[in-house]
Amino acid sequence: MATTLVSDLIGRPALDRDGRSLGTVQDVVVRRTREGRYEVVGLVVGRHTVAGRFGYGGTLEPPTPWHRVLRWMRRHERYLAWEDIADPADPVRARVASTDLRAWRGHGHGRV
Amino acid sequence: MEEQTPFRIGFVVLDRQIIDGDGRPAGKVDDVELTWEEGGGPPVMSALLTDSAALGPRISGRAGRLWRSAMRRLRPSVSEPARIAVEDVAAFSPSTRLTTAAPEQANLAEAWLRDHVIGRIPGARRGDDAGE
Amino acid sequence: MKRLLSFTLGFLAAIGGFLDVGDLVANSVSGARFGMSLAWAVPVGVVGVMLFTEMSTRVTVVTGRSTFDLVRERLGARAGLVNLLACYLATLLTLAANIGGIALALELASSIHYLLWVPVAAFLSWFVIWRVPFQGMERTYGLLGVALIVFSVAVWRLGPDWGALLDSATSFAPPPTEPWPTWWFYAVLVLGAAMTPYTVLFFSSSAVEEGWTAEDLREARTNIFIGFPFGGFLALSIMACAAILLHPAGVNVHELDQVALPAAVALGKVGLILAVIGFFASTFGASLEVGLAAGYSIAQYFGWTWGKTTAPVRAARFHTVTLLGFVAATALILTTVDPIKVTEVSVILSATTLPLTYLPVLVVANDRGYLGSLVNGRATNILASLYLVFMLALALAAIPLLVFTKGGQ
Numbered sequence: 263m264a265t266t267l268v269s270d271l272i273g274r275p276a277l278d279r280d281g282r283s284l285g286t287v288q289d290v291v292v293r294r295t296r297e298g299r300y301e302v303v304g305l306v307v308g309r310h311t312v313a314g315r316f317g318y319g320g321t322l323e324p325p326t327p328w329h330r331v332l333r334w335m336r337r338h339e340r341y342l343a344w345e346d347i348a349d350p351a352d353p354v355r356a357r358v359a360s361t362d363l364r365a366w367r368g369h370g371h372g373r374v
Numbered sequence: 375m376e377e378q379t380p381f382r383i384g385f386v387v388l389d390r391q392i393i394d395g396d397g398r399p400a401g402k403v404d405d406v407e408l409t410w411e412e413g414g415g416p417p418v419m420s421a422l423l424t425d426s427a428a429l430g431p432r433i434s435g436r437a438g439r440l441w442r443s444a445m446r447r448l449r450p451s452v453s454e455p456a457r458i459a460v461e462d463v464a465a466f467s468p469s470t471r472l473t474t475a476a477p478e479q480a481n482l483a484e485a486w487l488r489d490h491v492i493g494r495i496p497g498a499r500r501g502d503d504a505g506e
Numbered sequence: 507m508k509r510l511l512s513f514t515l516g517f518l519a520a521i522g523g524f525l526d527v528g529d530l531v532a533n534s535v536s537g538a539r540f541g542m543s544l545a546w547a548v549p550v551g552v553v554g555v556m557l558f559t560e561m562s563t564r565v566t567v568v569t570g571r572s573t574f575d576l577v578r579e580r581l582g583a584r585a586g587l588v589n590l591l592a593c594y595l596a597t598l599l600t601l602a603a604n605i606g607g608i609a610l611a612l613e614l615a616s617s618i619h620y621l622l623w624v625p626v627a628a629f630l631s632w633f634v635i636w637r638v639p640f641q642g643m644e645r646t647y648g649l650l651g652v653a654l655i656v657f658s659v660a661v662w663r664l665g666p667d668w669g670a671l672l673d674s675a676t677s678f679a680p681p682p683t684e685p686w687p688t689w690w691f692y693a694v695l696v697l698g699a700a701m702t703p704y705t706v707l708f709f710s711s712s713a714v715e716e717g718w719t720a721e722d723l724r725e726a727r728t729n730i731f732i733g734f735p736f737g738g739f740l741a742l743s744i745m746a747c748a749a750i751l752l753h754p755a756g757v758n759v760h761e762l763d764q765v766a767l768p769a770a771v772a773l774g775k776v777g778l779i780l781a782v783i784g785f786f787a788s789t790f791g792a793s794l795e796v797g798l799a800a801g802y803s804i805a806q807y808f809g810w811t812w813g814k815t816t817a818p819v820r821a822a823r824f825h826t827v828t829l830l831g832f833v834a835a836t837a838l839i840l841t842t843v844d845p846i847k848v849t850e851v852s853v854i855l856s857a858t859t860l861p862l863t864y865l866p867v868l869v870v871a872n873d874r875g876y877l878g879s880l881v882n883g884r885a886t887n888i889l890a891s892l893y894l895v896f897m898l899a900l901a902l903a904a905i906p907l908l909v910f911t912k913g914g915q
Contacts, residue, residue, distance in 0.1 A: 265420065268383050268406040269432050289384035290408075292419055300419035300460060302408065303380050316580050316866075317385060322873045325887035344416045389578050389586070391571070391809050402578065402809035424809075432583040468569060468876060484810065488822035497637055498825075501817035 275353040276307045276342065278360040284340060285309040287354060291341070305347070305354065308339035339365060381466075383419070391469040392424060392458070392476065400476030404428035404455065421457045422470065424480050428455035456480040515641075516725060518648030520733020523709060524555070525651060525740060526792030527607030528600070528699035528853040530785060531846055533741045534765040535914075536692045537748025538757055540684060542675035545742060547693050551700025552738035554893050556730055558864055559706050561871040561882065561890065563726050566710040567718045569876045573707050573863060574806035580866045589862045590807045594800060596859045597704050599852035601796040602835035605631065606845025607789030610762040614782050621842065628836040631793040632829065640715060640815055647791030654784035657743040660772035666750040674749065691907040691914045694900055695850060696745075698857030700738065701897070704799040706863065711802045715815045720880075747772075760846050797835075801828030850913060857904045861897045868894060 268290055276284040289306040306314065313335040318324055324332045340363040342356055349355040356363075383406055394400040401424040409420040426445055456479040464471045492498050536544045562573055571579075578586035608631070609623035616623075634643055680689035709730075718726060747768035752759065759765060762785065769777035798814060805812035805824040812824040839845060868890050871882045882890065908914075 264410045266408045266410075266417065267423070267431070268388065268408060271408070272384060289382045290406075291380045291382055293380040302416045302418065306382065306384075311384070314382075315385065315582060316869045317873055317875075322869070322875065325868075325872045325882060325891065327888055327891045384582075389583055391575055391579075399809055399811045402807075404583065429583060433587055468571060484822050487826045488819050492818050492822040492825050495636070495818070498818040500637075501815055501820075 271305075271350070276305070276356065277353050278356045278363075279348075279358055280360075282360050284342070284356065284360055284363070285338060288314065288339070302344055304341055304343040306339060307342050307354075308336075311339065314339060336365075341365070386467045387419075387422070387470070390466065392422070392472065392480075393469050394472050394476040395474050398476070400472070401425060401456070401480050402429075403470055404432060407457070419460050421459055422463065423455040423457055424477075425456040513725065513728065515645045515648070516729040517733045517736075518652065519644040520648070520709075520729040521737045521740070522644070522648035522651040522788065522791040523705055523795060524552075524700075524734050524737030525654065525788040526600070526699075526702070526796075527604050527789045527845075527849050528702065528856075529737075529741045530607070530744060530762070530765055530788065531759075531849045532692070532695040532699040532853060533745040534748045534752075535759045536696055537745035538752035538759045538764075540680055540689060540692060541749045541753050542671050542746060543677050543680060543689070544693055544696050545675040545745060546678065547696035548700060548738050548742050548745070551697045552734055553889075554697075554897070555701045555705060556734050557886070557890055557893060558701065558867065559709050559730050559734070560727060561886075562706050562710040562867045563713050563718075563730070564723060564880060565867060565870050565877065566713050567723050567726065568720060568878075568880055569870075570714065571870075571876075572714055572802065572806045572812075573710050573867060574803045575809075576870050577863060577866045578807050580869055586807060589859075590803060592859045593703060593803055593862060596852065596855040597796055597800045597803065598831060598835055599838075599848060599855055600702065600704060601793060601800060601831060602838040603845060603849040603852045604789045604793040604796055605832075605835055606839045606848060607762070608786060608793060609839070610845060611782055611785040611789060614763055614766065614785070620845070621840065624836060624839050627790075627793070628832050631790065631797055632832045634794055635797060635814060635828065636818065636825075640712065643794060644712070644791075647787045647794070650783055650787030651791060652784075653780045653787065654740045654744070656769045656773060656777055656780035656784065657740060657747050660769045660777060661743050661746045661750065663772040664747070664750050664768065666746070671746065671749065687907060688911045688914055690903070691911045694857055694904050694907055695853050695914070697900060698853040698860070698904065700741065701860055702853075702856050703860055703863050704796045704856070706867075707799040707802055708795040711799070711806075711812075715813050760844075762846070797828055797832055800831040801825070847913065851908070854904045854908045858901045861894065861901050864894065864897055 271290055272287050274287045276287055278284055284307040286307065287305050288308050288311040290302055291304045291306060292300045293303045295301050313332045316322065318332050318336065342363060346356055346358045347354060348357045387406055388403055390403050392400045392403060403422045403424060405423040405428040406419060407421040407423060408417040410417045430445055456477040458472065458477060462472050462474045464473050565576065566572060574590065577589055581589060605624060605627050608627035609620040612623040612627065613620040680686060713726065744765065748759065751768045751771060752764070757764065766778055766781040769781040801824050802812055804827050810823045811821045813821055818825040839848070870876060872887065874881055
């Protein structure tokens with residue numbers, strides 16, 4: 263059984279089907295399955311995750327004066343589903359074109 | 375168990391406080407291990423890593439390499455970070471709560487300082503709530 | 507009655523927590539050089555520190571999470587570590603400055619050279635952290651710190667020209683003989699002395715230590731909203747004393763006894779004694795708070811057991827780091843660097859690092875997942891955002907101003 267560290271995965275460059283850059287891997291999205299395992303369902307890619315790192319996109323609503331700034335800061339974040347990944351090695355290669363990816367609209371806290 | 379909404383490891387799991395089964399702090403989630411199981415399919419989260427040996431690679435680049443070599447020199451016998459199986463985790467957020475005791479290894483530095491430094495200073499056994 | 511007592515004591519602790527050697531020096535130096543023209547910086551700083559402390563205490567009380575725990579959670583391991591190192595450096599310098607301050611106060615009281623007092627001051631502070639219970643510790647220095655009210659009495663006894671003071675306070679410009687950059691440098695000094703990150707770190711961590719719950723939040727807020735402005739009032743009094751007596755005489759303050767001078771002139775020996783007691787209490791209280799804050803920040807980043815209330819053997823790493831902080835700060839002061847200069851540099855450095863802890867706290871104070879209905883309101887957010895921009899400007903300007911004005915010369 264092969265293992266990888268999340269820290270190893272985060273920061274890898276990601277390319278789309280045509281070799282265009284999607285930025286780097288910013289985060290790994292998992293879901294708890296019926297069997298109680300935590301399965302990777304996709305990656306968040308983009309240029310940086312300053313705003314995402316703060317928690318915007320989860321339970322955190324941007325405070326009154328900051329809506330626009332934060333939306334602008336997160337404009338390049340994309341969600342890359344696991345089934346759309348051709349090769350998770352370094353660099354990560356997607357099966358799809360960058361224009362087919364949707365923006366990352368993240369989910370919140372993982373209370374089990 | 376029901377299926378839950380997806381969440382981000384980087385935000386929800388990494389860098390969270392670990393609280394062991396007795397309610398005591400036991401370090402931070404310094405890294406997360408993913409395992410590819412045989413027969414294909416996406417990887418699953420298999421373990422949380424804690425301890426300075428796991429933090430080093432996170433602080434990547436030059437500083438991270440220096441950290442790693444310093445750690446190896448300080449404790450040559452222990453090169454692997456402390457490992458906590460995902461099955462032992464009751465909750466990830468807001469803090470990572472374990473159902474079991476923290477791994478012995480995560481408390482080596484604490485135990486050493488307790489026995490060799492702090493424990494030797496008079497009054498070290500008394501807290502604010504007297505009588506302990 | 508018991509409630510009233512607990513309220514009074516908490517409020518005293520808040521005053522003590524607000525004032526330290528940075529406030530004493532910054533306000534007196536600015537008053538002597540610029541009259542009351544920097545008076546505006548005190549209320550601006552007090553509102554900033556109230557906002558910050560209230561948010562961080564609310565976050566801590568509701569979630570049970572400490573400040574550097576959240577800093578690491580929201581900034582990640584790397585940015586969090588950079589943040590920790592910068593804040594720790596500023597905290598260590600502040601600790602050194604306050605140990606120097608205690609030693610200078612003891613020199614004033616005893617005429618024995620301050621360097622001989624430095625090890626005593628450091629040991630006493632550490633010993634109180636090691637052995638004295640939390641509340642007793644906080645309340646004693648809070649109560650003694652009120653002796654600084656002697657400066658308010660002194661202002662009144664000196665019988666100043668109130669109209670001229672008010673004119674100076676509303677001028678928003680340096681006196682004609684002083685350059686603008688220097689004036690701004692001292693503005694940053696007064697603001698930075700009021701808004702110290704360690705105050706916030708200590709206040710919110712002590713909320714965890716004393717096991718405050720959401721019900722105690724009201725009391726904590728009252729302490730903050732009354733105690734800090736009262737501390738600000740004392741800071742303004744020190745500035746006014748210097749503006750009335752030292753500014754016209756052209757005295758430049760670089761010693762702690764010059765800070766005390768107006769109290770002695772206005773109220774004689776009693777004035778001097780009270781001023782020295784006040785200096786001792788505020789610097790001693792601050793050195794306890796800063797020393798603990800240094801240990802708290804590191805332990806919270808790495809996720810160790812921390813706390814003054816638990817027996818040291820159960821928080822060995824925390825107590826080791828705290829002890830090492832005292833050793834390092836003492837060593838720094840013993841190199842015979844001027845404690846007043848160390849104070850100024852420490853204030854500038856803490857102004858630079860202020861946004862690093864302010865931003866994560868502001869972010870989490872908006873998180874409904876954590877705070878539910880206790881998230882920041884609209885008005886708080888607008889004010890807090892204005893302060894964020896303001897603090898960023900301060901942080902960027904602080905070190906260039908220090909270099910450009912050669913430390914305000």
